[in-house]
Amino acid sequence: MNNLFLVFLGGGVGSMARYGMMQLISRATPGSNFPWHTLGVNISGAFIIGLLIEILALRVSAPAPLRYLLVTGFIGGYTTFSAFSMEMALMLERGDYVYSALYALASVIGTVAVVFAGMALVRWVG
Numbered sequence: 001m002n003n004l005f006l007v008f009l010g011g012g013v014g015s016m017a018r019y020g021m022m023q024l025i026s027r028a029t030p031g032s033n034f035p036w037h038t039l040g041v042n043i044s045g046a047f048i049i050g051l052l053i054e055i056l057a058l059r060v061s062a063p064a065p066l067r068y069l070l071v072t073g074f075i076g077g078y079t080t081f082s083a084f085s086m087e088m089a090l091m092l093e094r095g096d097y098v099y100s101a102l103y104a105l106a107s108v109i110g111t112v113a114v115v116f117a118g119m120a121l122v123r124w125v126g
Contacts, residue, residue, distance in 0.1 A: 001065060003064070003065060003068045005071040006007070006065055006068045006069040006073055007068050007069070007072050007076070008073065009069065009073060010068070010069040010070060010072065010073020010074035010075075010077060011072075011073045011076055011077035012077060013073075013074055013077065014073060014074040014075060014076060014077025014078035015077040015078070016075070017078050018041055018075075018077065018078045018079065021037070021040060021041050021044065021078075022037040022038070022040075022041060023037075023086035025037040025040040025041075027045060027123050041078065041079050041081075042079050042081040043107060044079075045075055045078045045079030045081060046079075046082045046085035047073060048082065048084070049075045049083070049085065049086050050085075050086070050089070052067075052070055052075065052114065053071065053124070055084070056070065056071065058067070081083035084107055085104065088100055088103065088104060091103065
């Protein structure tokens with residue numbers, strides 16, 4: 001099966017799972033101003049990608065199409081924060097402490113900064 005289609009299929013299911021999880025968490029935390037739903041998805045996605053990488057790549061040597069479906073597709077659709085977390089973990093395991101610190105700072109500060117930049121651009125344009 002075409003890898004692009006597998007990513008598409010997994011991403012669609014992952015996005016639906018994200019929506020369902022966010023609804024579930026929102027109902028469990030009514031009236032909260034804290035984004036528990038997003039935090040819950042990001043943390044659970046990071047946990048799931050850890051499980052999948054360990055099982056699929058390191059334990060059973062799963063074929064690439066299955067990894068595309070589940071990791072790139074499903075988890076990518078569920079949360080992209082899990083990819084950041086996996087990359088950080090791999091850098092830390094390799095002992096790349098300087099790069100991992102730079103990556104963490106650039107990712108967190110950079111993404112928040114560009115959210116504000118995008119908002120500012122829309123406000124400026126009108």
